[in-house]
Amino acid sequence: xxxxxxxxxxxxxxxxxxxxxxxxxxxxxxAFGLDDPRGLFAELRRSDAVRPFIxxxxxxxxxxxxxxxxxxxxxxxxxxxxxxxxxNLAPALLEAWRSSVPLxxxxxxxxxxxxxxxxxxxxxxxxxxxxxxVKDRVLVERAEDAFAGGLRAGRLSLxxxxxxxxxxxxxxxxxxxxxxxxxxxxDRRRLADVGxxxxxxxxxxxxxxxxxxxxxxxxxxxxxVNIAGxxxxxxxxxxxxxxxxxxxxxxxGAIAETDPLALGVSSAYTSGEGGRGALALRCxxxxxxxxxVGSDMDALATVDWxxxxxxxxxxxxxxxxxxxxxxxxxxxxxxxxxxxAQLVAEAPQATPExxxxxxxxxxxxxxxxxDVREADLARDDDGTVWPGAALQVVGDDLRAGDIxxxxxxxxxxxxxxxxxxxxxxxxxxxxxxxxxxxWGLPAGMGAALACPGQRVTVVTGDGALxxxxxxxxxxxxxxxxxxxxxxxxxxxxxxxxxNLLAQEADYQDLHFGAGTDYVSLARxxxxxxxxVGSREDFADxxxxxxxxxGPWLIDVAVHPxxxxxxxKFDGAVPELQV
Numbered sequence: 139x140x141x142x143x144x145x146x147x148x149x150x151x152x153x154x155x156x157x158x159x160x161x162x163x164x165x166x167x168x169a170f171g172l173d174d175p176r177g178l179f180a181e182l183r184r185s186d187a188v189r190p191f192i193x194x195x196x197x198x199x200x201x202x203x204x205x206x207x208x209x210x211x212x213x214x215x216x217x218x219x220x221x222x223x224x225x226n227l228a229p230a231l232l233e234a235w236r237s238s239v240p241l242x243x244x245x246x247x248x249x250x251x252x253x254x255x256x257x258x259x260x261x262x263x264x265x266x267x268x269x270x271x272v273k274d275r276v277l278v279e280r281a282e283d284a285f286a287g288g289l290r291a292g293r294l295s296l297x298x299x300x301x302x303x304x305x306x307x308x309x310x311x312x313x314x315x316x317x318x319x320x321x322x323x324x325d326r327r328r329l330a331d332v333g334x335x336x337x338x339x340x341x342x343x344x345x346x347x348x349x350x351x352x353x354x355x356x357x358x359x360x361x362x363v364n365i366a367g368x369x370x371x372x373x374x375x376x377x378x379x380x381x382x383x384x385x386x387x388x389x390x391g392a393i394a395e396t397d398p399l400a401l402g403v404s405s406a407y408t409s410g411e412g413g414r415g416a417l418a419l420r421c422x423x424x425x426x427x428x429x430x431v432g433s434d435m436d437a438l439a440t441v442d443w444x445x446x447x448x449x450x451x452x453x454x455x456x457x458x459x460x461x462x463x464x465x466x467x468x469x470x471x472x473x474x475x476x477x478x479a480q481l482v483a484e485a486p487q488a489t490p491e492x493x494x495x496x497x498x499x500x501x502x503x504x505x506x507x508x509d510v511r512e513a514d515l516a517r518d519d520d521g522t523v524w525p526g527a528a529l530q531v532v533g534d535d536l537r538a539g540d541i542x543x544x545x546x547x548x549x550x551x552x553x554x555x556x557x558x559x560x561x562x563x564x565x566x567x568x569x570x571x572x573x574x575x576x577w578g579l580p581a582g583m584g585a586a587l588a589c590p591g592q593r594v595t596v597v598t599g600d601g602a603l604x605x606x607x608x609x610x611x612x613x614x615x616x617x618x619x620x621x622x623x624x625x626x627x628x629x630x631x632x633x634x635x636x637n638l639l640a641q642e643a644d645y646q647d648l649h650f651g652a653g654t655d656y657v658s659l660a661r662x663x664x665x666x667x668x669x670v671g672s673r674e675d676f677a678d679x680x681x682x683x684x685x686x687x688g689p690w691l692i693d694v695a696v697h698p699x700x701x702x703x704x705x706k707f708d709g710a711v712p713e714l715q716v
Contacts, residue, residue, distance in 0.1 A: 152181070157284040167212060171217030175245075176312075197230055201577050202216075202584035204237075204241065209564060218243065233577065235272070236572050237361065238300045238362070242305050273301040276294070281316055282316075345470060352427035357381050360388060361389050363474055369391075371479050372562075394560055402418045406438045410706070412703045413555045417506045427450065428452055430452065432474045434461055435464065455477045514526035523695060527673045528623065529556035539565075544567070546577055547631075577602075586620050591619075593619050594618075594619065600625075601631070603656075614664030619687055623680070623694060628698060631698060632702070
């Protein structure tokens with residue numbers, strides 16, 4: 139055995155080689171981290187199957203892994219140094235847990251030769267990264283278990299509801315010469331043989347009858363549709379049953395938003411005054427039957443539980459049966475793709491009354507969307523850019539396959555509401571699970587690595603960008619095709635607006651002022667950068683950045699009173715720009 143910071147003990151295979159092979163067999167193709175566990179990263183650099191990507195901060199590495207996993211559907215490794223690094227991974231794991239993302243945090247434990255001797259960076263990892271952050275733990279305690287441990291962690295992260303799985307592998311063990319693996323190849327393959335469940339036939343019939351009898355049914359498509367790849371099934375169901383579709387924040391892309399049956403995103407982030415999601419929320423509140431597909435129906439999705447109405451019938455499809463413990467519903471436990479196909483198999487004939495309602499609703503959606511766009515583009519710049527107008531420009535410039543990342547809170551509100559996706563699929567991402575600021579830039583980097591050849595635009599704020607500035611150097615070094623649209627209002631915008639609403643107070647310690655020169659800062663890290671103060675200048679800069687390689691930052695001057703369409707601001711703070 140060789141110490142973790144020593145030379146490789148022999149030219150043959152070591153346990154880390156088997157661990158990498160096991161991870162690759164489960165679908166892993168990239169690992170983000172800080173060169174720890176060292177045995178693991180030594181083998182990753184020799185691997186043709188799993189690529190190592192070195193970052194400055196474990197938290198950012200976790201966010202990169204998050205976006206990569208969302209776009210590819212594959213499990214992704216994010217690693218951390220024992221104890222301290224494990225704690226740094228916690229914010230990323232919380233977001234991944236809440237947003238159903240299959241991450242594999244790998245921690246290389248340090249163990250003393252005897253108990254109570256206190257090894258350096260020894261940590262209680264099973265409690266640090268426990269319930270609410272990971273759904274299971276895999277401990278590799280013998281060299282012969284390394285392959286199975288890597289394979290098991292990856293498969294578990296994807297089984298049922300995708301979520302993080304902790305993989306503990308002492309670094310000293312990873313340097314051991316590989317022993318014969320326990321279990322046959324057939325035993326190991328069985329881990330991949332678990333198929334997604336279908337719903338009971340009698341429950342499907344009950345749900346079908348409720349949808350057929352409804353006068354104002356609405357489908358609420360959550361992130362589970364994107365995870366299951368159930369876009370075709372959802373579209374067929376909506377068309378054959380003649381039911382309009384609203385999506386959640388994570389469900390954006392479940393249906394093309396240009397479809398006549400698409401009502402847009404309804405959430406606490408998009409359904410406030412001036413938002414395209416306001417009409418969608420009204421439809422959910424007025425619906426007599428709501429079919430919820432793959433959504434946990436949390437406070438953001440239901441806008442503080444203001445739908446479904448007390449007399450509405452709720453039908454739910456979910457891979458996670460624990461989601462059925464809340465509201466009474468016709469519950470269909472199973473994979474979204476399979477259960478939607480079950481419902482489509484015997485679709486009823488829509489009534490003339492429903493067709494008339496749909497015609498009127500579709501016209502109202504088009505009119506409301508046109509009104510929002512017209513209002514956005516009619517804004518006077520006055521040295522600043524209205525965020526809605528900037529997002530209209532971003533949307534107009536989108537090409538097939540382009541990806542847009544919204545940072546938490548203020549930024550993702552504009553992104554999710556204003557961008558109209560014209561085809562199904564996950565192309566717009568935001569940290570809906572926990573709302574962690576600083577997610578945007580590293581998530582954009584993960585997206586650029588997941589989808590090479592596609593342009594990635596990150597919309598973030600100055601407060602959020604400060605969390606991840608160090609990774610700008612990483613992006614430049616990797617030559618990522620990335621554009622960061624910095625909505626620079628000189629303040630923690632959402633927090634300030636919340637304080638004005640709740641306390642009628644504008645605390646000056648939340649204001650940053652104009653002291654940071656983001657253009658010079660970006661250029662010092664190898665980026666191209668420009669500052670703009672009008673929509674026309676922004677449009678020009680955005681198109682230049684889109685057409686050139688490498689990372690770009692566009693510093694966009696935004697008025698601090700520009701408030702996003704968050705529902706909590708409705709009817710309040712009238713002097714602010716709406």
